[in-house]
Amino acid sequence: MTELVRIAENRQELVLNMGPHHPSTHGVLRFLVHTDGEVMSRAVPEVGYLHRGLEKMAESVNWAGYMPFTDRVNYLEAMFTNQVYAMAVERLLGVEVPERAEFLRVIACELNRLANHFITLGCITMDLGAFTPFVYLLRERETINDLIESLCGNRVTHNYMRIGGVAHDVDDDWLRHLEKFLDHFEPLIEEFRALIVGNEILVRRMAPVAVICAEDAVAWGLVGPNLRASGVDWDVRRDLPYSAYPQVEFSVPLGRDGQGDAQSIAGDCYQRFLVRVEEVRQSCRILRQCLQKLPAGDIKAKVPKLIKPPAAECYAAVEGARGEIGCYVVSDGGPKPYRVKWRTSSFSAMSIIEHISPGLMIADLVAVIATLDVIAPETDR
Amino acid sequence: MEAVEIKNLLQQQLGVDIEWCSDENGVGDPFAVVPAEKWLEACRLARGHEQLQFDYLRALTGTDRPEQEVIEVVAHLFSYRLRHPFVLKTRAQRTQPVLDSISAVWPAAEWYEREIFDLLGVDFRGHRDLRRIMMPDDWPGHPLRKDYQQPDDYHGIPTSRPRAEEQAND
Numbered sequence: 001m002t003e004l005v006r007i008a009e010n011r012q013e014l015v016l017n018m019g020p021h022h023p024s025t026h027g028v029l030r031f032l033v034h035t036d037g038e039v040m041s042r043a044v045p046e047v048g049y050l051h052r053g054l055e056k057m058a059e060s061v062n063w064a065g066y067m068p069f070t071d072r073v074n075y076l077e078a079m080f081t082n083q084v085y086a087m088a089v090e091r092l093l094g095v096e097v098p099e100r101a102e103f104l105r106v107i108a109c110e111l112n113r114l115a116n117h118f119i120t121l122g123c124i125t126m127d128l129g130a131f132t133p134f135v136y137l138l139r140e141r142e143t144i145n146d147l148i149e150s151l152c153g154n155r156v157t158h159n160y161m162r163i164g165g166v167a168h169d170v171d172d173d174w175l176r177h178l179e180k181f182l183d184h185f186e187p188l189i190e191e192f193r194a195l196i197v198g199n200e201i202l203v204r205r206m207a208p209v210a211v212i213c214a215e216d217a218v219a220w221g222l223v224g225p226n227l228r229a230s231g232v233d234w235d236v237r238r239d240l241p242y243s244a245y246p247q248v249e250f251s252v253p254l255g256r257d258g259q260g261d262a263q264s265i266a267g268d269c270y271q272r273f274l275v276r277v278e279e280v281r282q283s284c285r286i287l288r289q290c291l292q293k294l295p296a297g298d299i300k301a302k303v304p305k306l307i308k309p310p311a312a313e314c315y316a317a318v319e320g321a322r323g324e325i326g327c328y329v330v331s332d333g334g335p336k337p338y339r340v341k342w343r344t345s346s347f348s349a350m351s352i353i354e355h356i357s358p359g360l361m362i363a364d365l366v367a368v369i370a371t372l373d374v375i376a377p378e379t380d381r
Numbered sequence: 382m383e384a385v386e387i388k389n390l391l392q393q394q395l396g397v398d399i400e401w402c403s404d405e406n407g408v409g410d411p412f413a414v415v416p417a418e419k420w421l422e423a424c425r426l427a428r429g430h431e432q433l434q435f436d437y438l439r440a441l442t443g444t445d446r447p448e449q450e451v452i453e454v455v456a457h458l459f460s461y462r463l464r465h466p467f468v469l470k471t472r473a474q475r476t477q478p479v480l481d482s483i484s485a486v487w488p489a490a491e492w493y494e495r496e497i498f499d500l501l502g503v504d505f506r507g508h509r510d511l512r513r514i515m516m517p518d519d520w521p522g523h524p525l526r527k528d529y530q531q532p533d534d535y536h537g538i539p540t541s542r543p544r545a546e547e548q549a550n551d
Contacts, residue, residue, distance in 0.1 A: 051515040055500075056524050092409055218436050218461060221489035234461060312409030315439070315457050315468070326440050328457065339525075343440035343457070351492040380515060 013041060018365070020049055026123060026369075027376025031353075035362060043357035043365055045350050050380040058340035063089055063307040064163055066337060071157035073342050074378035076119060079105075079112035080320035081342075082161035084327040087242065088316035089163045092309035092331055098298040101165035102244040107178070107290045108151065108160055109243075109318075110283045114185075115144045116321035117280050120373045124273055125196055127370040128205045133196050140188065143181050150174060163307060165300030179291055186284055189277070197260070197277055207261045207270035210356050210368045217267065220355065221348035224323015225275045226372055229255035230267035236319035243318075248289040253278035269364075272371040308335055322346060322373050346378040382465050387433060388413045394426055395419055412455070412468035420454075420471040421481035427458055427469060428486050434460045435467065441483075441493035443501040445526045450475045452501055456483070473503055482508040500525040 019030035028049035034042040054073060058066050070085045071078040083105055090097060097105075118141045122134030145155040152160040152168055160167055196202060212222065217230040227234060235252040237245040255271030257264070264270045311333040317326045326343030349372040357365065382390075385401070392399045397419055403411030415423040427435045435458040444453045451472040458467045473480050482505035484491040494505045495514040502523035505511055512518065522529050531540055 048513075048515040048517075053524060056529075094408065219488050221438055221487070232461065239464070310404075310408050312404055313412075314409045315466075317439070324439070326457070328440060328442060328455070330444055339444045341440065341442040343442075347492065348489055351489065355488070 012036070016362075018043075018362075019046075023127075029374075029376040029379070031365065033362060033365065038361045038363070040357050040360050040362060040365065043353060043360075045353050047350060047376070047379050050377045052377075052381065054381045055340050055342065058337045060336065062335045063309065063337060066340070067162065068157070068159045071154075071159055072377070073344065073381055074320075074322075074346070074375055075156055076116045076375060077112060077320045077322070077325070077378070078156065078158040079108045079160060080318050080325050081327075082158065083109060083243070084316050084318045084320075084325050085329075085340075086161045086163050087318065088314055088327045088329045089307065089309060091314045091316060092312055092329065093163070093303065093307065095164050095301050095303055097165055097243075097301055099244070099295045100169075100297040101299045101301075103290055103294045104166045104170065104299060105161060106244045106248070107170075107287060107294075108148070108158070108166070110286050110290070111144050111148060111178075112158075113283045113321045114280060115141045115148075117276050117283075118144075120321075120370075121192075121273070121276055121280075124367075124370040125202060127366050128202055130196065130199070130202060133192065136188075136192075140185060143185075147174070147178060147181065150177075162300055164303040165298070167300075169299050175291060175294070178287065182284055182287060186281075189281055189284075193277065197274070203261050203264075203270060205363075206268065206273055206367055206371065207264035208268040209364050210269050210360055210371075211265050212267040212352065212356060214267065216352070216355070220352040222323070222352060223345045223348065224319065224321070225279060226272055226345070226349055227323060228252065229271040229275045231255055236317055236324050240317065244290070244293075247293060248286050250282045250286050253282070269367045269371040272373075276373075306335055308333060313339075317343075320345065322349070322375075322378075342381055344378045344381065346374040346376075350374050350379050382432065382463065384411050384465075384467060387465070387467050390430070390432060391415070391423060391426060394430065395423060410468050412470050414453075414470045414472065417471050417473055417480055421483055421486070423469060423471075424456065424483040424486045427467070432463075433467075434462050437461055438487035438489045438493075439466075441490050441497070443497045443503060443525070445475070445501060446472075447475065447527050452478045452503055454480060454497065454503065478503040479506060480504070481506050482511075484508055499523070502526065 013034050016033040018033050020028045030046040032044040033040055070081040073081040118137040122137040126134040149155045152158050212230050214230045214232050217227050253275050255266040255275055257266050260274050309331040311331055313330040315328045317324050322345035328341040330339040332338040388401050400414040427433050437459045439457040439459050441456050452475055454471050456469045494508055497503050498511055499513040499515050500523055
């Protein structure tokens with residue numbers, strides 16, 4: 001008994017390096033973990049290993065030429081970063097994007113969201129010890145990559161959008177393939193739910209672990225599924241409508257106490273997981289409506305060959321797979337951007353980890369990284 | 382609330398003249414510039430005032446303006462409750478840029494300020510943990526400054542790729 005008390009009095013912290021190479025960080029990212037046994041007193045993220053200076057590069061290429069660089073902001077969300085950059089420049093130029101192009105952008109983005117969520121959901125289960133769902137979801141992602149490859153020639157760095165529209169049109173054959181994929185995939189969501197979503201072992205690793213309350217989520221700038229899991233009803237697609245989103249119907253899933261599991265609390269890891277599962281279903285719904293409503297017409301507005309936006313600045317935002325992606329562009333009237341800034345969701349999600357880490361177990365940190373869906377290159381840019 | 386009304390409210394509450402930039406043709410976003418010494422107070426007001434309630438700091442960033450001898454710091458604000466956006470700016474002297482940290486107003490600013498400190502060299506007073514975030518701690522200079530010169534090497538590692546023919550000779 002005295003032994004135990006003595007140990008409790010002289011608590012000693014061990015500082016542990018988790019990363020930069022660690023299977024659960026999915027990229028190069030390091031945590032300085034202060035632990036006493038299995039319990040952390042603090043986990044400090046150290047980022048910057050993948051800083052490529054994408055914002056500085058913008059200052060040395062012309063406005064249209066920056067488009068392929070935007071793919072590299074996040075290798076899982078290339079369509080969204082394409083679109084938000086195009087939207088920002090279009091707003092400065094005052095260009096109206098043709099209706100068909102807007103629909104094609106929505107189709108491309110929702111396909112991208114599906115592909116991204118497959119990786120995320122697969123990685124969450126994989127990091128928590130279930131490898132099989134990851135392989136199943138990766139198989140489905142291959143089909144999406146094939147679809148996108150036949151759309152624009154690239155599987156990961158799409159470079160599909162252009163200032164004023166999109167680069168390539170689709171034909172009926174492609175649309176039929178997309179429909180066939182949806183017919184095949186939608187029943188699989190139910191299979192995924194039945195197999196893994198209610199799995200007791202998985203649920204106990206996530207509920208109610210690392211709860212982020214709504215006030216904290218807003219104050220730390222969490223966005224997208226992470227914000228909605230905390231119960232904040234906000235979706236850029238619905239609340240600040242852009243592109244063709246006002247013309248399609250979809251619902252915005254939210255995290256709730258007890259949803260899916262009696263012990264789960266809004267803002268915990270399990271709600272972040274559930275919100276993403278439901279978003280997959282909503283994306284399929286949007287895609288089906290786009291297939292029906294896709295209008296005929298041009299795919300690109302007329303823009304001058306050498307783009308010179310007037311000296312002004314603007315901030316555009318889209319709802320990416322991880323939430324709001326912002327692009328702040330400043331023009332001095334010249335042929336090159338004066339300044340481009342990326343507001344990415346991983347950056348703000350990463351910054352909250354130090355705040356929520358005290359008291360969590362080391363194994364919980366893996367669940368936190370996985371469910372916050374942080375992507376190292378997106379944080380570092 | 383309209384952007385110009387927000388600016389008028391801030392001006393009245395702070396008791397200083399706020400520079401207002403908006404294009405008459407509506408190109409781009411309008412923005413307000415507060416003096417550096419009122420930066421923290423303006424942010425507190427934007428967060429706390431019941432007609433403003435900017436609870437969400439979308440982004441905090443900076444732009445180097447060597448011809449004006451300043452570094453602009455830009456906050457993109459949004460209110461989830463009142464659903465209005467606003468762009469608030471301030472300017473720091475380029476030779477010795479110092480501003481008050483606003484990380485006590487929005488915790489999200491903590492990392493954004495580290496990024497501005499790293500890439501533009503602005504010092505934030507009252508920041509809990511101000512150190513480089515993207516570049517290594519001993520990196521010379523601030524890359525997003527317009528007059529930045531990239532060093533040739535970092536601890537003996539060249540920062541540019543050898544040309545193809547030189548590689549072939551090795």
